[in-house]
Amino acid sequence: MSDAAQNVIQTISLPYGTDKRFAILRRCRRIWTIASIHGDVERLNALHETLTNRYEAGDRFVYLGNYYGYGPAILETVDELLRFRRIVLAQPPYTHLDDIVYLRGRQEEMWRKMLQLQFSGDCQEILDWMLERGADATLAAYGGRASDARSAIMEGLLAVSRWTGQLRQAIRGHSGHNEFMTGFRRAAYTDDGALLFVSGGLDPSKDLNEQEDGFWWNSQGFTEAAESGYRGFTRLVRGYDAAREGIVEHEVTLSIDGGAGFGGPLNAVCLDAAGAIVDQISA
Template identity: 80%
Template sequence: MSDAAQNAIQNTGLPPETDKRFAVLRRCRRVWAIASIHGDAERLAALHAELADRYEAGDRFIYLGNYYGHGSGILETVDELLRFRRILLAQPPYTHPDDIVYLRGRQEEMWRKLLQLQFAGDCQKILDWMLARGADATLAAYGGHAADARAAIMEGLLAVSRWTGQLRQAIRSHSGHNEFMTGFRRAAYTDNGALLFVSTGLDPSRELTDQEDGFWWNGQDFNEIGLSGYGGFARVVRGHDPARKGIIERKATLSIDGGAGFGGSLNAVCLDAAGEIVDQVSV
């Protein structure tokens, strides 16, 4: 890694190798970034078919979160992600597992919190808040019922713990799904210090290691990053735009959410090592 790249990464407050909450994409010539999917399995399969035709040896792939929530094909979405991963890993020269990254989006963060509901301060309030924001679709996909959760809350924390345990067992009954969940990263960056990938946004005033939940909920400051940049990175790329405005390119940012799961398109962009778009797909 060059001194300039090392300095760019250090300026963000992120240890380049030791902080496993973050992924490092190494020796990138091209990186494919895939926007929020939101359970739109059909569009994801169509996108993967396009990517298979455009794949070049050495390509990296990063999925920018929100695989769950809202759409009706959540289980199928995870299965498709796992299927395409197996295809990529079999491509000669063989892709390294670290060259395929899955970020945690707000849907995955809510699902993680839902699976720990017994530790929430106000279980009922938090449950209703998450269900109203898309977690209801993920709950239904794994055979859960909000009515059972509410009944467990009325009974007490031990009952809530049993209910979340049943959900975890349901996840484990689907091959690869539990392992998929445990591999999410908060953000990712390229080892040349040029590109930073996030799910929704971040707080420009905080270092990467201090973002807390800003990666999922602080989308409102993304335009500010587009003007001033962040942490020495040439470009910050996000996969979820609450307004779902499609591919929006600014000097220091790139937003690619086309509204998959809400009737819109699923977008993927291919970036070179400097962050310039060299290819893109919308389905």
């Protein structure tokens, strides 16, 4: 291992080794990364079917967020993600929880805020902002209605708290969904400091633990990192791109959003330990 790589490990692993906001991918030979799904369960089923015959023992998997929102089959999407995870983890040599990682995307971040709406400064404004950006599909999937939320807001914070409590109860009514939701990571990186995986963006001027909402909303920062790099990582990978331009590779960055949930394909890319593409699937 080079001195530069060792320095990155010293910088990254020590502060975050016990920080559950981040996943550390250990001793990786190959890593499959899966782009934003947005409730498109048919494409996810097709991708998993192909992936079952393509992944090799010991491959790692990083789903890059946005499982919820927009698409017509959000509950079924979560069920399929859980099904595939069970199949993979039932086979050796998978033993570590971070062999399969789910990052939190924009949709999951909005859903988290939806479930805490009573703590928002302006409940009505924030609710409308989230609904306009795809959260209405997730709300409907779990049996919620925007009209009920607006009525609760008119009654006061106690009523809003009861409404979000009903949503949480609905989530718990679907086996594994609450655990899935609470297990999201903000970002993932390899233990040699080579590869960093984010959902939608980052702020190149800030360290990982200072990003706050940058992982979901700072897409421009990810574009800037294509030229300047970030904290010594040799490759930055994201799964959401508002332009949905598909697999776009630069020297440092790799964006793979094909537009699943919006009529486009669902992409998965397999990277070697250095970040080079060694296989890919579009479903």
